[in-house]
Amino acid sequence: xxxxNEKVDRRSFLRGCALAATMMGLPATMAPKIxxxxxxxxxxPVVWLHFQxxxxxxxxxxxxxxxxxxTLITKLISLDYHETLMVASGELAEKALxxxxxxxxxxxxCIVEGSIPLKEGFCKIAGKEAKDILKEVGEKSKVIVNIGxxxxxxxxxxxxxxxxxxxxxxEIIHDKPIVNVPGCPPNPDVFLATLLYxxxxxxxxxxxxxxxxxxxxxxxxxxHCERRPHFDEGRFVEWFGDLGHKxxxxxxxVGCKAPEAYSPCSIVGFNSIGVWPVKIxxxxxxxxxxxxxxxxxxxxxxxxxxxIPGKEGIIASVDKIGWYALTATGVALAAHAAxxxxxxxxxxxxxxxxxxxxxx
Numbered sequence: 358x359x360x361x362n363e364k365v366d367r368r369s370f371l372r373g374c375a376l377a378a379t380m381m382g383l384p385a386t387m388a389p390k391i392x393x394x395x396x397x398x399x400x401x402p403v404v405w406l407h408f409q410x411x412x413x414x415x416x417x418x419x420x421x422x423x424x425x426x427x428t429l430i431t432k433l434i435s436l437d438y439h440e441t442l443m444v445a446s447g448e449l450a451e452k453a454l455x456x457x458x459x460x461x462x463x464x465x466x467c468i469v470e471g472s473i474p475l476k477e478g479f480c481k482i483a484g485k486e487a488k489d490i491l492k493e494v495g496e497k498s499k500v501i502v503n504i505g506x507x508x509x510x511x512x513x514x515x516x517x518x519x520x521x522x523x524x525x526x527x528e529i530i531h532d533k534p535i536v537n538v539p540g541c542p543p544n545p546d547v548f549l550a551t552l553l554y555x556x557x558x559x560x561x562x563x564x565x566x567x568x569x570x571x572x573x574x575x576x577x578x579x580x581h582c583e584r585r586p587h588f589d590e591g592r593f594v595e596w597f598g599d600l601g602h603k604x605x606x607x608x609x610x611v612g613c614k615a616p617e618a619y620s621p622c623s624i625v626g627f628n629s630i631g632v633w634p635v636k637i638x639x640x641x642x643x644x645x646x647x648x649x650x651x652x653x654x655x656x657x658x659x660x661x662x663x664x665i666p667g668k669e670g671i672i673a674s675v676d677k678i679g680w681y682a683l684t685a686t687g688v689a690l691a692a693h694a695a696x697x698x699x700x701x702x703x704x705x706x707x708x709x710x711x712x713x714x715x716x717x
Contacts, residue, residue, distance in 0.1 A: 400432075401556060402461040403468060404454065404494055405439040408487040409480050409514045409523060410471030414505035415441050417542035421549075421628055433552060434466065440482075451483050458497050466555070467498035469508040473529060474521035488529055495530040500555060502536055503527075504548055506644055509537035509568075516650035527568070536561050537568045539620075541644035546625050547573040567647060569619070578615040578641055581623045584608065591666045602638060609665065612657040613640030620645040 407415075436442070437457040438450070445453055457465065473487045474480050480487040495501060503509040503526050514523035527535050536555070538548045551570050554562045562570040579585065587593070588607040595601060595610060602611075609616065615623070618641055622633040635641055643653040653660075 400435040401466050401499075402437050402457055402464060403434040403466045404437060404457055404498070405442075405468040406470065406490065406494060407440050407482075408469070408471030408473050408491070408508070409521070410505065410507045410512070412441055412470070413542040414470045414507075414540075415439075417540075417627070418504075418545045418548065421545035433549075433556065437461075454494075458494065462497040463499060465494070465498040466552075467494050467501045468504055469501060469526050470504050472507040472511045472514045472523040472525065474514070474523045476520075476522045479521040479523075491526065491529055495526075495533055498533060500534045500536070500561065501526060501530060502538065502548075502551065502555070504538050505543050506539040506541050506649065509539040510647040510649075512541070513650050515648065534561050535568055536564060536570065538573075539567075539569060539645040541642075541649075543645075544573075544621065544625055544627060547621065565619070569645070573621050574619045574645065576619065576621075578618045578620050578623050578635075581621075582615055582635060583623065584635060589666055593665075597638075608635060608638075608640040609663065610659050611640055612642075612655070612659060614643035614646075614649075614653045614656075614660060615641040616663045617653075617660055618643040618646055618649075 405415075438454045440450065443450060443453070469491065471480075471487075473491055475488060477486055482490060506512045507514060508526050511519075511523050511525045514521060515525070536551060538551050540547075547570070550573070551562060554570070554572075562572060565571055565574060567574075579588075582588075584605060584607045587605070588609060592606045593601060593610040594606045594608050597611060607613070613635065615635065622641070623635065625631075626633050626636070640656070642656050643649045646653065
């Protein structure tokens with residue numbers, strides 16, 4: 358199903374492939390090979406399922422720019438079913454799904470957006486329970502890609518007290534390869550790079566214990582945050598709106614969870630303009646982590662157990678080390694001068710200033 362007939366100029370297209378290569382930790386020389394794989398006529402069929410979610414994950418993909426991620430996705434895959442984007446609705450939409458499942462069984466990439474309630478009546482589509490739809494499509498799919506924290510880990514619906522008994526996809530599907538691209542919403546560039554990896558190499562990317570691609574989720578947000586120097590120097594925002602907040606100080610004390618969250622947000626940013634919450638003055642809430650609604654809240658209170666620098670900070674410590682070094686050098690010079698005086702005394706020249714002698 359083609360969503361648009363517009364064409365992407367070659368330069369923008371290759372730029373997008375180069376971006377994906379960078380995201381996967383590959384050299385830029387891989388861009389032409391990625392482009393060749395993307396341009397293949399044999400595009401894998403994709404069924405994009407929506408369950409308990411806000412559609413923010415799809416919205417994130419739609420609003421990506423430079424290059425247009427949506428256009429790349431329509432060139433990369435055959436998007437056969439997506440309730441929000443497809444033209445068909447009602448019975449026609451369900452027939453399109455049935456046709457895809459029948460014609461492409463075993464070759465489908467299933468993308469899931471939203472958590473799945475185990476209690477009946479909370480999420481039904483065409484008279485079917487969400488869990489039954491997932492089982493039906495999952496059984497006929499080759500791989501499942503969870504986009505967003507809801508499908509990956511249960512999201513806000515799973516938060517205590519979880520009245521719908523919502524669960525993540527992997528708690529229902531146990532016999533299919535699964536990769537998680539979490540976030541609330543996830544970064545569209547990470548999602549695209551994950552899809553490209555699966556299509557090019559016919560396998561899942563290397564993942565961490567939470568089934569996230571290591572190329573994107575292998576480092577803490579805190580390690581690359583633009584406010585990290587302020588953290589290292591002990592310069593913190595004490596409350597929103599204070600002088601430190603206006604000067605861009607570290608947000609840890611007002612609840613930033615970046616020291617315990619793994620994601621490339623501080624490196625890639627969103628929508629190709631480098632924006633992410635911390636950049637505009639709001640702390641990270643750890644949305645790429647399982648059960649973050651419970652484990653990372655209250656969102657405006659600091660995490661316990663994070664070791665922060667002392668009052669002096671790193672630069673102050675370096676200055677102190679430098680002062681000690683200069684002092685030691687001064688002692689050495691004094692010892693050298695004393696030795697000169699002693700030598701002069703032996704030679705009968707103690708009335709001469711050794712510093713004046715050095716000037717000569």
